[in-house]
Amino acid sequence: MFIREKIKKVNGGKSYIQHQLIESIRTPSGPRQQIVLNLGQLSLPEEKWKTLANCIEGFLANQKTLFTQDPEIEAKARHYASQIRQERLDRAQERITGGESAGEEPAQYEHVNINSLITNDAKTVGAEHVAISQMNEYGFDKILQGLDFTDDQIAYSKMLIVGRMVHPGSERDTVRWLSETSGAGELLDSGVKLYDKALHRAAVLLWENHAAIEQELSKRAREIFSLKETVILYDLTNTYFEGSKRGSKVARRYKSKESRNDCPLITLSLTVDEEGFPKQSKVFEGNVSEPGTLKDILDGLKKEDGMFSNDRTIVMDAGIATEENIALIRKSGYKYVVVSRKKSFEDTFWPETDEEKIMLSDGKTTLGMKLVRTEEEAFLLCHSEAKEAKEAKEKSILSLKEQRFEEALSAIKEGLEKPKRQKKYDTIIERIGRLKERYKVGNLYTIKVEQTDGKATDIKFKKNAQAQAKEEAIGTYV
Template sequence: MFIRQTRTGNKATGESYVTYRLVRTERIGGKVRQITLLNLGRHFPIKQEDWPILCSRIEQLLNHTQALIMPLECSESIERAAQRYHGQRVARAPVIASATEGAAGSTSEPRPPADFQEVDVDSLQMTQPRSVGVEHVGLHAASELGLIETLNELGVSGVVQASILGNLIGRMGQPGSELATWNWLQQHSALGELMDVDFLSMSHMSLYRASDVLMKHREVIETRLFSTARTLFDLQETVTLYDLSNTYFEGEAELNRKAKRGRSKEKRSDCPRVTLGLVLDGSGFVRRSQTFAGNVSEPGTLASMLAGLGTPAGALVVMDAGIATDANVAWLVEHGYRYLVVRRGGMRQFDATRSVSIETAGEEWRHLQKELSLDGQELCLYCHSPTRQLKEEAMLAQSCGRFEAGLQQMRDGLQKPKSEKGHDKLLERLGRLKQKSRGASQHYQVNLVTENSGQTVTAITWQKVPVPGTMATHPGVYCLRTNELAWDEEKLWRTYTMLTDLESVFRSLKSELGLRPIYHHKEVRSDGHLFITVLAYQCVQFLRVKLKAAGITDSWASLRDILSVQRRVTATFNQRDGRSLHVRKATVAEPDLLAIYRALGISATPGGIRKLIS
């Protein structure tokens, strides 16, 4: 075994370059032939003086008996390279049919004939364990959604396609930055084997460049994937969900014009942010995504996101109160949309005698009352939730308790000789207390009793008088508004609850698919990071919809735990004739994993079985 240099050229460009190959000599038909074992590429990193020891170490790994008889010491870099090329040699050995394929229910091919080998059991070595479960279902989802076909039609090269899929499936399997994904692909994942791609030969910059290509074709890819999902699952485009979420940057991101500071629910107001808007179908698949500045006004994003989507006339748009301004509702009506939104402000009301009751999936009750507007153009649906009532009553009681405690503290201070008793000063103090009461103060009438001059306060009194139409008088009540007048109370309410599914989408993006944080400083790279996460979500949603039809309703985090157990491993034995037997295959799928594979209709032995005798 030795390394050969070959000068070759690119016929298209006329470029001439040297490529390296790992070869061995064999006598065939009375002549000595050189057989190529591995193509090492043009950027072979090992110095020429180290080639003999590298080849010797690869031969030892391929024939374990040699290593036992005469161990070879080499540098760490040579050992890493030898392990890598040994792994590629085994991984690219001929594929043999699996004897367990029939049990997986994925193929009806006959089992192969038995292959008996006489080996030394004590010589068994298990090497190169790599995860394969998430990679297997991720590639299946990307293929079924038409992503791979779309990339081919767009003329994306094989190397860039591999990097795109590496980014995408890495986000599904090990959420993190592109650099973390690169490390995962090189050291922990068998994705390269399934795709016949050597991720070890790629630099981390290839993943960044793949992100740039995705952004170049963003609109086409997004449209094609949703269209395919709509065809696969026969989706009816009757409901459109819209919402926003944000993520923060690690660093100042000075090169990104969208990186702006704003209020952060994650208590990361110290970091600049960027906002992600999603338009989803009622089935949960993303129709469109767009990134906005971190300090964007939520209501101002609706028109730019919905315009040009080609949504059928009369489609229903569902969104929360943060976006449902009067101006946005008017825009929806003007452009032929129906709407179902939470009403912003207004008085609460509820008449139990005119309501209907329905049971939720969580075995809780909701009480619903419809009211038609005076002009007959809009319907208000007042919804009462006993669970929400208990929560709001507790919140109001806590807020009122703090307000009354503050009033009592002011009253007690009047008894101290050196305390402040001036009317104007205590009025300022009362104003600050009301500001911190979060709405509780509106339910109190407070009186500062003064002496005859009116300058010194002698007593403080208060009385609780709940304001009609608020949380104090109607706890647990909220109002939906819509111009869909034909639907009944239950259909309206159940349609609006789809928005909670959108909120679960954002939770999945942020906690399960690595949306947060962003480490990029350039705008196109941060946008690419978000778009990769959206594509990963599309694949996850495809898998979950398919699995739900088979009765598997786990979250992606739970599914990923089940999938992560399966590994591809190389088993090496010494044979009686002095040669070594290498068998690389996936571990047997456990019952939960096997159920997933059967529901998706894919093989339970990803990568097949490869056998090499050396």
């Protein structure tokens, strides 16, 4: 094989250059040259054309090279060899189809050593088949048709969703994955042309209709799996963008749960049932107050008639379970299970009885519990034996912070009795405030600074009741 340059002229006197891959063949009339592939206009220098042609021929013959090729030439050769194989397969398929329709004799079969076979352009279909089968089971096409999606928009939407499920990435990377690695396009058999802007427009369209899509999918899941939906779990997280996101209406800087406080964030919320089936999802501003999001979720639940059982229980963590939110849940007629935000309870609150021990489902972990019922709520004090090592570590960390805090307070106090040391009352108060901020245990102490004529004369401090409650609460939750 070799590469030939051809100059073609078009109307108007303009000309353009085209490069062709040529091979020599033997015919009854003698040797001839035929075009294997039109390469367009190559950017390689002429002295590398023969190397590229040889490399393409090697890939087609599955020959291994002795020496390392130029990466640019090797990449082009793989690309062109793949195109040639596909064209040859298409022509063979046309001959087979044409022969069958013309009534030709059936193909003849021979024994083949399967160990001598090699594959090219293999694509994955396993995970893609599972995703597409589930979309068909849920009647996803009908849902989108009911939202006035066109056939092409449905095809792009399904490709995008399969990509997000199997190979998460940008629209451009999803196009590459669908074209080179995945068999999702063949499974869907849509015939649409793949390009990133089409997937991006599909993503925007899906988001604009996501509430209606979620509602229909939830209803379909309830019918297929006979879901009871008596327990509703609600939680939030946040994720970050590495770009600046200037002009975004929701990206904000706040405390990142992935320790990326340097990046703009968005907050994501998800509502699921006791079996883990999603019911609702929302996107909030990155700096939104987590407790403040519950009202939107409850309002959404009220709008979905028949979406949940009449007797349902909301489950949340302590970050959302404020007194105001608990009152809101009661007003909405729901039951609730939450982690209490109370820092301490009165000594007489918990009964003077031994903990009741139960074995968890893993068959290894023992959970100790005490139950107290009031007129409106039931409080369950839990202590896991599996967390004893973690409990000891947390107590050690707390003890070290308290020790260093007390040593720093004592150093300030001793300085009040020495000459040429800072004794101004306001300055001493400021220094103590900085210690509280540094060690995070200042609320566990009662601190009194005595003064005379604007000068601090003594510092008295001792642990308060909150310190004892803090130590007792380590390793337990209510």
